[in-house]
Amino acid sequence: MLLNKNQKIKQKDELENETAVSELRRDLVSGTWVVIATGRAKRPDDFKKEKREKIKESPRKCPFCNLASPEEIGDTLIYKKSNGDWSLRVIPNKFPAFVHSDDLNEREEGPYNLMDGIGFHEVIITRDHYRQIAQFNIQETAEIIDAYQERYLALMNKKFINYISIFHNHGKESGASVVHPHSQLIAMPVIDPDIARSLLGSANYYQSNRQCVHCEMIGWEMEEKKRIIFENKDFVVFCPFVPRCAFETRIYPKKHKSYFERINNEEKMNLAEALQIALAKIYNGLNDPSYNFFIHTAPCDGQSYGHYHWHLEILPKTSIWAGFELGTGIEISTIRPEDAAEYLRSVKI
Amino acid sequence: MLLNKNQKIKQKDELENETAVSELRRDLVSGTWVVIATGRAKRPDDFKKEKREKIKESPRKCPFCNLASPEEIGDTLIYKKSNGDWSLRVIPNKFPAFVHSDDLNEREEGPYNLMDGIGFHEVIITRDHYRQIAQFNIQETAEIIDAYQERYLALMNKKFINYISIFHNHGKESGASVVHPHSQLIAMPVIDPDIARSLLGSANYYQSNRQCVHCEMIGWEMEEKKRIIFENKDFVVFCPFVPRCAFETRIYPKKHKSYFERINNEEKMNLAEALQIALAKIYNGLNDPSYNFFIHTAPCDGQSYGHYHWHLEILPKTSIWAGFELGTGIEISTIRPEDAAEYLRSVKI
Numbered sequence: 001m002l003l004n005k006n007q008k009i010k011q012k013d014e015l016e017n018e019t020a021v022s023e024l025r026r027d028l029v030s031g032t033w034v035v036i037a038t039g040r041a042k043r044p045d046d047f048k049k050e051k052r053e054k055i056k057e058s059p060r061k062c063p064f065c066n067l068a069s070p071e072e073i074g075d076t077l078i079y080k081k082s083n084g085d086w087s088l089r090v091i092p093n094k095f096p097a098f099v100h101s102d103d104l105n106e107r108e109e110g111p112y113n114l115m116d117g118i119g120f121h122e123v124i125i126t127r128d129h130y131r132q133i134a135q136f137n138i139q140e141t142a143e144i145i146d147a148y149q150e151r152y153l154a155l156m157n158k159k160f161i162n163y164i165s166i167f168h169n170h171g172k173e174s175g176a177s178v179v180h181p182h183s184q185l186i187a188m189p190v191i192d193p194d195i196a197r198s199l200l201g202s203a204n205y206y207q208s209n210r211q212c213v214h215c216e217m218i219g220w221e222m223e224e225k226k227r228i229i230f231e232n233k234d235f236v237v238f239c240p241f242v243p244r245c246a247f248e249t250r251i252y253p254k255k256h257k258s259y260f261e262r263i264n265n266e267e268k269m270n271l272a273e274a275l276q277i278a279l280a281k282i283y284n285g286l287n288d289p290s291y292n293f294f295i296h297t298a299p300c301d302g303q304s305y306g307h308y309h310w311h312l313e314i315l316p317k318t319s320i321w322a323g324f325e326l327g328t329g330i331e332i333s334t335i336r337p338e339d340a341a342e343y344l345r346s347v348k349i
Numbered sequence: 350m351l352l353n354k355n356q357k358i359k360q361k362d363e364l365e366n367e368t369a370v371s372e373l374r375r376d377l378v379s380g381t382w383v384v385i386a387t388g389r390a391k392r393p394d395d396f397k398k399e400k401r402e403k404i405k406e407s408p409r410k411c412p413f414c415n416l417a418s419p420e421e422i423g424d425t426l427i428y429k430k431s432n433g434d435w436s437l438r439v440i441p442n443k444f445p446a447f448v449h450s451d452d453l454n455e456r457e458e459g460p461y462n463l464m465d466g467i468g469f470h471e472v473i474i475t476r477d478h479y480r481q482i483a484q485f486n487i488q489e490t491a492e493i494i495d496a497y498q499e500r501y502l503a504l505m506n507k508k509f510i511n512y513i514s515i516f517h518n519h520g521k522e523s524g525a526s527v528v529h530p531h532s533q534l535i536a537m538p539v540i541d542p543d544i545a546r547s548l549l550g551s552a553n554y555y556q557s558n559r560q561c562v563h564c565e566m567i568g569w570e571m572e573e574k575k576r577i578i579f580e581n582k583d584f585v586v587f588c589p590f591v592p593r594c595a596f597e598t599r600i601y602p603k604k605h606k607s608y609f610e611r612i613n614n615e616e617k618m619n620l621a622e623a624l625q626i627a628l629a630k631i632y633n634g635l636n637d638p639s640y641n642f643f644i645h646t647a648p649c650d651g652q653s654y655g656h657y658h659w660h661l662e663i664l665p666k667t668s669i670w671a672g673f674e675l676g677t678g679i680e681i682s683t684i685r686p687e688d689a690a691e692y693l694r695s696v697k698i
Binding site: 021022023024025026028030031032033035036037095096097098099101105109110111112113114115116117118163165167168169174175176184186189190192193194195216217220223224241242292293294295296313315319322323324325326327328330332 | 370371372373374375377379380381382384385386444445446447448450454458459460461462463464465466467512514516517518523524525533535538539541542543544565566569572573590591641642643644645662664668671672673674675676677679681
């Protein structure tokens with residue numbers, strides 16, 4: 001033995017523990033488990049009290065407030081106000097993770113497959129340095145969604161583009177390196193693992209049940225009502241029964257729709273309303289936390305994904321993924337989504 | 350249209366971009382892709398210069414420096430020094446994510462499956478408030494590994510226990526809430542999604558190639574040598590060809606071994622040496638960054654996993670997962686593992 005047996009005192013293997021038992025909930029799509037750890041539960045407004053570290057950056061030094069001309073930068077889209085000033089610009093990312101090329105250069109190295117990181121990486125910037133979507137009106141929010149759609153449609157049929165990820169990072173803890181509000185779009189040759197798993201789960205569920213797994217989920221949420229935060233004609237906003245983090249909030253089209261890019265103008269206004277209200281409630285209720293949101297939609301690889309149901313996920317940054325989460329992929333959530341939703345429902349905006 | 354057509358000016362869809370092309374590398378086990386973004390590449394010692402936020406907590410206020418007696422807390426293991434003072438204690442987590450019970454209470458709610466969070470959640474604490482594994486000697490490090498194994502063996506056959514996750518969080522950015530060095534062990538009824546995918550990938554590879562996928566990977570790394578940081582008789586330490594983050598470092602048994610808990614005393618000393626050296630190089634080379642490490646080993650659910658190859662993964666916290674990573678599961682790494690390994694190899698300890 002490594003250690004002297006006498007140096008070890010074993011006490012007991014079983015523990016009497018009075019803490020409330022956690023709950024393991026299984027995701028319908030991915031099949032993975034999430035822990036709702038009631039033993040370390042917090043009250044909803046405990047999350048509000050957490051200290052938020054803000055990036056301080058004046059407009060004078062802000063790269064997005066001081067952009068060169070559209071011609072110099074190579075804007076791919078500009079929206080202008082009636083006075084001629086720009087309200088939204090889409091520009092190539094200065095440090096792109098994916099760049100355009102005519103050759104994918106697929107190759108092998110030892111046992112591995114590689115390819116070039118071919119694609120597009122764009123930044124969608126709104127005009128004001130300080131105002132974020134939580135403070136926008138619906139028309140301003142709709143303009144962002146319109147830009148997402150325009151750029152999606154412009155890039156989806158490009159050579160080698162099989163998936164387009166649209167996302168928004170807000171705040172330091174969410175990885176936003178620039179404080180000025182902006183979203184990003186990455187168009188890439190591979191279908192990412194999260195979407196691939198989600199597609200597989202959705203396809204399998206459809207095969208077994210002749211029913212969309214997300215429609216099933218939405219139907220149950222609308223019946224239960226416990227986790228719903230907001231709804232309008234086209235969209236429903238709720239904290240999912242199996243959340244990836246505390247206060248996770250999702251926005252689903254109520255009707256079965258596979259492709260975000262086919263959103264029409266009326267739906268766009270209703271999505272804008274749903275997104276703006278969700279973010280405003282998170283802003284007010286949790287004291288402007290960092291968050292990420294992203295769109296999950298069917299790939300643009302030419303296959304058909306009629307079984308899939310596009311949606312938007314908002315992940316407020318209320319904790320840090322640590323060794324357990326990184327090592328297992330199981331998130332430990334410290335608030336029940338029922339309580340999170342009840343709280344956000346009650347938040348005045 | 351949502352916006353007045355005249356308010357939009359479309360510039361160009363194609364961009365000439367002079368930035369170096371990124372590389373997409375596909376993981377052998379999971380099949381997922383990772384982006385090595387050379388366009389935003391940093392030099393290895395740029396990571397060292399990043400500001401590290403430290404938790405300040407004096408031993409006087411430290412919960413682990415001021416533990417009640419083993420009897421009061423219900424220690425499951427104590428190692429003592431020759432002077433009778435404790436050197437390592439394993440105690441139940443005060444806020445456990447999983448607690449022991451005789452009933453799993455599996456149930457359904459709407460379309461969902463649920464069960465109680467049954468299991469064990471323990472904390473492995475070393476004596477000194479300030480000294481971390483990077484500053485330990487090999488004997489001290491071996492004592493930690495010995496405790497991991499002892500607790501694993503004690504819990505693996507308990508009712509409802511199918512997987513045991515052993516992990517260590519160091520530093521604020523890695524989610525460690527207590528500064529005093531400690532590891533954790535969670536024994537739980539479900540096989541986590543990351544391990545499940547890894548097992549499936551490993552099983553599939555074995556079926557197709559009659560060869561362990563990790564042995565293939567290790568063989569190639571030892572032939573290439575480019576990403577190897579350290580090796581001894583039993584273990585090899587390298588930055589994997591497809592990393593999950595900058596400076597990811599893995600420790601593999603050189604021989605094909607599926608079950609961590611079967612490690613023998615000689616291997617334990619050699620693992621201790623490998624782990625201590627890896628962490629010391631990260632500590633010196635990256636200026637004491639936060640990190641997580643965890644063990645991936647075959648489940649203890651009574652099935653046989655001869656195709657699997659246990660290992661230890663160290664993930665230094667050099668960046669924050671943002672919307673793209675969260676939405677896609679694809680990590681963007683800003684340094685090539687070849688450069689990371691070369692740097693760590695050269696770091697004096």
